[in-house]
Amino acid sequence: AEEPIKIGVVYKQTGNPFFEAAVRGFEEASQELGFEFIHNGPADSSNEGQIQIIEGFIQQEVDAIAISANDAAGVVSVLQTAMDKGIKVISWDSKVLAEGRNLNIDPSVAQNIGRVQVEEIAAQIGGEGQIAVLSAAATHDNQNTWIKYMKEELEKPEYDKIELVTVVYGDDLTDKSYQEMQGLINSYPDLKGVISPTTVGVAAAAVAIKDAGLSGKIKLTGLGLPSEMADFLADRTCEGMYLWNPIDLGYVAAYASVAMVKGEITGAAGESFEAGHLGVREISDAGDGGTFTIVGDPFRFTPENIEEWKNVY
Amino acid sequence: MASVTGKLPAFLRRREWLLAILVLLTYFLFNAQRPDNYTFPKLLNQTRVYMVDVGFMALGMLLVLILGDIDISVAATAALSATVMGVSYRGGEGLPFWAAVLLMLLTGLACGLFNGLLVIRFKELFPMIITLSTLTLYRGIAYIILKDQSAGSFPAWYAKDLGYGSLPLMGLEVPIMLLCLLAVLPFYYLWLHRTASGRRLFAAGTNLTASRYSGLHTDRIKLTAFAMNGLFAAIGGFFLTSRTGSVKYTIGTGFEMQAIAVAVLGGASTSGGRGSVAGLLLALVLLTALKNGLMLLYNDAFILNLSVGLLLILVVLIPNLFQALADRRRILRQRMQLAK
Amino acid sequence: MQEGHQTAREDLILEISHVTKIFPGVRALDDVGFTLRRGEIHALIGENGAGKSTFIKVLTGVHQPDSGTILLNGQQVRMTDPLVARRLGIAAIYQHLAAYPHLSVAENIFMGNEQLRPPGFISWRNTRRRAARLLQSLGSSIDPAAQMGELSVAQQQIVEIAKALSQDASVLIMDEPTAALSLTESEELYSIVRGLKAKGTSVILISHRFEDIFSLADRVTVLRDARYIGTWDIDEADSALLVNHMVGRSIDRFFPQKTADIGEELLKVSGLGRTGFFQDVSFSLHAGEILGLTGLVGAGRTEVVEAITGVTRPDYGTITLMGQQVRFTRPGEALGRGLALMPEDRQKQGLLLPWSIRDNVSLPMLDSCRKHRLLSQAHINRMGSHAIEQLAIKARSGLDTADSLSGGNQQKVVLGKLLSSSARVMVMDEPTKGVDVGSKAAIYQIMCDLAAQGFGILMVSSEMPEVMAMCDRAVIMRQGRVSTILDRADFTPEGILRASMPLERKEETPA
Amino acid sequence: MSTRQFKPLRLGRLLRNRELGLTLVLLALIGLIGLRNPAFATPGNLQFILGDTSILIVLALGMMCVLLVGSIDISVPAVMALSAMTAGIVMKNNLVQADTQVLVDGALTAATVKTSTPLPLLLLLAAGVGAACGLLNGLLIAYGRVLPIVATLGSQYILYGLSHLISGGQAIYRKDMSDAFIQFTRGNVLGFNSKVLIMLAAFLVLMAFINYTRYGRRLYAVGSNAEAARMSGINTRAVTLSAHTIMGLLAGLAGMLYASHDNKVTQDMAMGYEMYVIAACVIGGVSVTGGVGKITGVALGALTIGVINNGLTMLRLTGNSEFWKKAIQGAVILIAIITNVYIKRAHERRVLRERRL
Ligand SMILES: Nc1ncnc2c1ncn2[C@@H]1O[C@H](COP(=O)(O)OP(=O)(O)OP(=O)(O)O)[C@@H](O)[C@H]1O
Ligand SMILES: Nc1ncnc2c1ncn2[C@@H]1O[C@H](COP(=O)(O)OP(=O)(O)OP(=O)(O)O)[C@@H](O)[C@H]1O
Ligand SMILES: [Mg+2]
Numbered sequence A: 001a002e003e004p005i006k007i008g009v010v011y012k013q014t015g016n017p018f019f020e021a022a023v024r025g026f027e028e029a030s031q032e033l034g035f036e037f038i039h040n041g042p043a044d045s046s047n048e049g050q051i052q053i054i055e056g057f058i059q060q061e062v063d064a065i066a067i068s069a070n071d072a073a074g075v076v077s078v079l080q081t082a083m084d085k086g087i088k089v090i091s092w093d094s095k096v097l098a099e100g101r102n103l104n105i106d107p108s109v110a111q112n113i114g115r116v117q118v119e120e121i122a123a124q125i126g127g128e129g130q131i132a133v134l135s136a137a138a139t140h141d142n143q144n145t146w147i148k149y150m151k152e153e154l155e156k157p158e159y160d161k162i163e164l165v166t167v168v169y170g171d172d173l174t175d176k177s178y179q180e181m182q183g184l185i186n187s188y189p190d191l192k193g194v195i196s197p198t199t200v201g202v203a204a205a206a207v208a209i210k211d212a213g214l215s216g217k218i219k220l221t222g223l224g225l226p227s228e229m230a231d232f233l234a235d236r237t238c239e240g241m242y243l244w245n246p247i248d249l250g251y252v253a254a255y256a257s258v259a260m261v262k263g264e265i266t267g268a269a270g271e272s273f274e275a276g277h278l279g280v281r282e283i284s285d286a287g288d289g290g291t292f293t294i295v296g297d298p299f300r301f302t303p304e305n306i307e308e309w310k311n312v313y
Numbered sequence B: 001m002a003s004v005t006g007k008l009p010a011f012l013r014r015r016e017w018l019l020a021i022l023v024l025l026t027y028f029l030f031n032a033q034r035p036d037n038y039t040f041p042k043l044l045n046q047t048r049v050y051m052v053d054v055g056f057m058a059l060g061m062l063l064v065l066i067l068g069d070i071d072i073s074v075a076a077t078a079a080l081s082a083t084v085m086g087v088s089y090r091g092g093e094g095l096p097f098w099a100a101v102l103l104m105l106l107t108g109l110a111c112g113l114f115n116g117l118l119v120i121r122f123k124e125l126f127p128m129i130i131t132l133s134t135l136t137l138y139r140g141i142a143y144i145i146l147k148d149q150s151a152g153s154f155p156a157w158y159a160k161d162l163g164y165g166s167l168p169l170m171g172l173e174v175p176i177m178l179l180c181l182l183a184v185l186p187f188y189y190l191w192l193h194r195t196a197s198g199r200r201l202f203a204a205g206t207n208l209t210a211s212r213y214s215g216l217h218t219d220r221i222k223l224t225a226f227a228m229n230g231l232f233a234a235i236g237g238f239f240l241t242s243r244t245g246s247v248k249y250t251i252g253t254g255f256e257m258q259a260i261a262v263a264v265l266g267g268a269s270t271s272g273g274r275g276s277v278a279g280l281l282l283a284l285v286l287l288t289a290l291k292n293g294l295m296l297l298y299n300d301a302f303i304l305n306l307s308v309g310l311l312l313i314l315v316v317l318i319p320n321l322f323q324a325l326a327d328r329r330r331i332l333r334q335r336m337q338l339a340k
Numbered sequence C: 001m002q003e004g005h006q007t008a009r010e011d012l013i014l015e016i017s018h019v020t021k022i023f024p025g026v027r028a029l030d031d032v033g034f035t036l037r038r039g040e041i042h043a044l045i046g047e048n049g050a051g052k053s054t055f056i057k058v059l060t061g062v063h064q065p066d067s068g069t070i071l072l073n074g075q076q077v078r079m080t081d082p083l084v085a086r087r088l089g090i091a092a093i094y095q096h097l098a099a100y101p102h103l104s105v106a107e108n109i110f111m112g113n114e115q116l117r118p119p120g121f122i123s124w125r126n127t128r129r130r131a132a133r134l135l136q137s138l139g140s141s142i143d144p145a146a147q148m149g150e151l152s153v154a155q156q157q158i159v160e161i162a163k164a165l166s167q168d169a170s171v172l173i174m175d176e177p178t179a180a181l182s183l184t185e186s187e188e189l190y191s192i193v194r195g196l197k198a199k200g201t202s203v204i205l206i207s208h209r210f211e212d213i214f215s216l217a218d219r220v221t222v223l224r225d226a227r228y229i230g231t232w233d234i235d236e237a238d239s240a241l242l243v244n245h246m247v248g249r250s251i252d253r254f255f256p257q258k259t260a261d262i263g264e265e266l267l268k269v270s271g272l273g274r275t276g277f278f279q280d281v282s283f284s285l286h287a288g289e290i291l292g293l294t295g296l297v298g299a300g301r302t303e304v305v306e307a308i309t310g311v312t313r314p315d316y317g318t319i320t321l322m323g324q325q326v327r328f329t330r331p332g333e334a335l336g337r338g339l340a341l342m343p344e345d346r347q348k349q350g351l352l353l354p355w356s357i358r359d360n361v362s363l364p365m366l367d368s369c370r371k372h373r374l375l376s377q378a379h380i381n382r383m384g385s386h387a388i389e390q391l392a393i394k395a396r397s398g399l400d401t402a403d404s405l406s407g408g409n410q411q412k413v414v415l416g417k418l419l420s421s422s423a424r425v426m427v428m429d430e431p432t433k434g435v436d437v438g439s440k441a442a443i444y445q446i447m448c449d450l451a452a453q454g455f456g457i458l459m460v461s462s463e464m465p466e467v468m469a470m471c472d473r474a475v476i477m478r479q480g481r482v483s484t485i486l487d488r489a490d491f492t493p494e495g496i497l498r499a500s501m502p503l504e505r506k507e508e509t510p511a
Numbered sequence D: 001m002s003t004r005q006f007k008p009l010r011l012g013r014l015l016r017n018r019e020l021g022l023t024l025v026l027l028a029l030i031g032l033i034g035l036r037n038p039a040f041a042t043p044g045n046l047q048f049i050l051g052d053t054s055i056l057i058v059l060a061l062g063m064m065c066v067l068l069v070g071s072i073d074i075s076v077p078a079v080m081a082l083s084a085m086t087a088g089i090v091m092k093n094n095l096v097q098a099d100t101q102v103l104v105d106g107a108l109t110a111a112t113v114k115t116s117t118p119l120p121l122l123l124l125l126a127a128g129v130g131a132a133c134g135l136l137n138g139l140l141i142a143y144g145r146v147l148p149i150v151a152t153l154g155s156q157y158i159l160y161g162l163s164h165l166i167s168g169g170q171a172i173y174r175k176d177m178s179d180a181f182i183q184f185t186r187g188n189v190l191g192f193n194s195k196v197l198i199m200l201a202a203f204l205v206l207m208a209f210i211n212y213t214r215y216g217r218r219l220y221a222v223g224s225n226a227e228a229a230r231m232s233g234i235n236t237r238a239v240t241l242s243a244h245t246i247m248g249l250l251a252g253l254a255g256m257l258y259a260s261h262d263n264k265v266t267q268d269m270a271m272g273y274e275m276y277v278i279a280a281c282v283i284g285g286v287s288v289t290g291g292v293g294k295i296t297g298v299a300l301g302a303l304t305i306g307v308i309n310n311g312l313t314m315l316r317l318t319g320n321s322e323f324w325k326k327a328i329q330g331a332v333i334l335i336a337i338i339t340n341v342y343i344k345r346a347h348e349r350r351v352l353r354e355r356r357l
């Protein structure tokens, strides 16, 4: 019998529920397609840890590697050696630079991610006032891209009365993000809203706002995990936030990997592949020298729908 | 019978033997579990992942540990040096690559020297405390230099051939990086174990006061050890960067603990005066064999760390227990003679 | 009260028989017996390393004996740890200061015997008050709140005594309590001890000073080479008898005849001073001369020689070595210029204990053991064997580790290190401290030989017989200053002692 | 007794009082940062810093015990993680949700009430797990004669691994926490954050223990001169063991504070925190060689770290670059400990000069 296809899944960090959910997407797909997969992530969300894991996967002769990279540039070399050995490389969630991948699966169009958060906060604060951004680390590519699009969006005339006062960084550490949020509260008494496009940051910001007794006075949105943010949506510290569905993300990445291993696609722009119950995905040019496809639009979580999602991921 | 049990601990007290046995055990254990993936050639290929950069850092750390000191700023030193290299090379638009590398080594040396100066100037402070603050300082400087950027686009021979290339030797594909480490080891060994300055390092670590009274220039010895540690950290950073292909200020985070673990596993003691190159090499091999095997079997980073922690404690603890047992037995024997 | 030699059982507070104590490789006590009567002062004497301190530690539960019995008030007791001994009323002042340098004087006195107040918290007020009272009763005005580590050795010794007294013990053991004390301080201690005796306390006193023994003790016991030699009433013993028993042979040929001629000036020190340690120290040393530097413990002699040899840096004054003015920043520099220091504490400063003899001996001269830039084991071996031969070190081979050697042989290894260098001036700080008799004589012989070869030797020593027999001249220090310099012809025990005794300090006497 | 001799000594003690010096440094820091960002020096923010630093202080108190006996513990954050994770899992598994109505602004509003294992039990559990970890460290160090750095480096790896294993990779979130636990570090009593109150309680208990009980003083005795301690009948190994156990216990407690404060327990919780704890102790005047250190100094040292961290956040908000933060932090710590050295040296010189020769 022919050897089953084997996929190595690398994520940013072990024990992060977002990635646990993504692995569930791979699981679903593997039941439908009958491939094998192994998954692993470093304990400390380091680039070096991911390299170790990738080398381990090469050693185990996987057919494809699907990675959410901690450092877009830092894994390029090792992934190139993988590709030299005929291994297909798909990045998902957090991309790898074009020269180190065959295809990138974006959860959503970066521009949209930036836009919806600005729209959300504008709606919440009533279209005027000071806002701030609480980001992860100043070194995170996806964060910086989103913030860039947020700033572009804020240029539009309808946001004239909104002032982005500062961008601060919580390094994806809960206590540091909390401190930064507290600093924002103290330093900008007129602050109306905060966007935190990181799950750690938005949760810490919610705690800080609630602790300061400012729930509802400082509005909050961002990209948050339903399981982590459930209580804050319920008590309206956060009235609406976004995230894509990590299960779908894993699911699409799995389908793309299998299609590529089978030779159905090469990852070139213009190709398309069938992603199970999510339908056909078009591959297009990403503008960074590589190609990408997207999973869908960011999903809006609200106090109304959070109950059904909080135990999913 | 008494003599057999009496000899066993003495045998196990040679760390090198204990490590060698563990290496073989680990290899055969995992090889039996994963006969197709966990093979010698494949393990050899993995050495570049687990052995080389940490190995160079451990070589530096060993010097400091032999002195009875510790340096936890090595990973930050490596990061700062790599940053300097990346920024000065600027993807080919800056300095020529050799100059960038030279600058990198000098940066490492300077960081080490600065640590060393602080250590000999402020003897009241523990090196651990000093290097704790220089750790933050060095990485902080790297952060100031690189900000949120990464620097890369290194020459292909560096990022590809050195980082991932291997040479065929006796029918095996040996990573070039590993060859670099192995090429350095004999010189390092000779220097540490066979020259006067190496000997003085051990002397200073065994008893600093007595060494000073014996005429050794203990301050200079310390300074040299810390400076060389900085240099080795930079070399470690050099090889690490050849694998990552680019530099961020976070590069090598946590490697200081790995370097300490390797050196301690290899027989160095944080109280000074002990350490061997052979032990260090064996410890590196053992960790490679173990980590890679665990990686294949479990694919779980935490289990990997847990096992390394257990190994570290057991390898240090077991000889201590044997030693205590041997001491007790010795006194008992004398007491028995007394009774006769 | 005491009638003759025969003592009734019930008169004995302590009765120790057949005690043996073994350390790995050393038998420190071998079948030792000892009795202590109620209310007597019993001196325990013996050469360095005879086992006195070990005996005390066995008594106080610090060490467990390997065999033997201890009867306290006729009842067999087992001193399983120091707390048991304390509870049974045995208090001790140990030879090596058992102080906590970072803690206050008061706390040092009451550590382990805290002054509690309900519900079991320490009362610092009582602690300080009682400490002050105790210290006053010792005629000292040490501030109970002062930090122990900042006191002088003598002051620390007084605190230790106060600590022992604070326990109201029925048996008080003192291991060399007067070693660092001034004459008045000693007198003060004598009267306290006599007072205790009058109250019925029994005292075991270890001392190398015969004055202490003859003015205090009722009986005296001699230990030699870990064995019990005998016990004498004080009035039937004299110092010659005791010394003979301690040493085990008559000692008229103990010190060698010194034949060296005095040559040119090698070392000259003038106006040397180091803030807080010593002041105005001037003397000179000539080739072929053995110059003594003596005084009481804590007089600052070690500090002086360390400042000369670059261990520390003097703040004032000049040092002239072989005609050139020098100032060293480290001992290695001094060694390179021909000035070698044999430090006071051979275990901490002199030797690398885990290292072999040959490695220790070759350490200062490693650069000369090279062949093709690498170390030559053969050369190192030769150096080791040479030292063993030249100094008659008792060892199986040069590979024996330093910590396996006896004190005297360890000292010879330290000496071997110096001899392997090219020094002309040797500074020896207490070269025979803690060294057995045989090695002592050997070391004296070596010193004389060196002097004969034209070396200049500066010997720091606390032992008066040694100074008197060995030195051509003696510099006598007290309280960090040179009190006088005597020529050999002018040596008298009284003269040296008088010059060493600290001048009484006004504020040291209670108001 | 002449008082003439005593006077300079008392003055000296006042001058060398590092607690005073540290307080001055702290005030100077607050003033300087406050000049750049006025929002920093407000009572509200200072109170926030105090609350935020409470956990650090609790840990530093434990670390002080360990350092006093001449040992060190770098497994602290792993102990925190394991304890909090254990308690968190128990809490999650026993969580009961009930919809009720509560009075908000005079109107009945629907609310969900989450109850679980009683908070005291959870705290006990976490403290117990922490103490057990500390005990294990202590056993390795005191009885296994493994050097403290090596032993606790190893146990750090092991304990983090264990907290991962028992959690099965699942973090504990706010939704898994009982209301009592969430409110644990949020209640305000007499205008003080309850974290501050808990820290004060720990501080007072430990101060009583260390300064007023014979067992507490033994920590100093062992660290100051282990040989002497042994000779006066102190079981030095047991003392080392208890120091580590205290550290573990406090780390367990701190883990709960941390978890409640963050509303979250992850298996990599507080990674790297041990460095701040050690730095706090050293700035507070604890000697790494043992025997020296005061509890007030440690608290001040931790506060200094807290002020530096918060101050850097606040400074940055006024336009200073994010990228300078880390370097400044390292430099400030370095300068602080070096200043300490110079102060101590000056004092030693003065003592020497005052000696009579
Ligand atoms: N803890 C120990 N371990 C090993 N050997 C020891 C120990 N303590 C003492 N000894 C050895 O026991 C012997 C007796 O030592 P002890 O200190 O009792 O002599 P002493 O009579 O007090 O000498 P001194 O007059 O120098 O104080 C010495 O050979 C010493 O080296
Ligand atoms: N006046 C003083 N006040 C306080 N401490 C002093 C004083 N003088 C000397 N000391 C301390 O006493 C100690 C003993 O000094 P030093 O070792 O130089 O004396 P020594 O004569 O060599 O005695 P030893 O026989 O102990 O070697 C030194 O550590 C010194 O710091
Ligand atoms: Mg003695």
Ligand SMILES: [Mg+2]
Pocket (backbone or CB within 6 Å): C301, C302, C303, C344, C429, C460
């Ligand atoms: Mg001396």
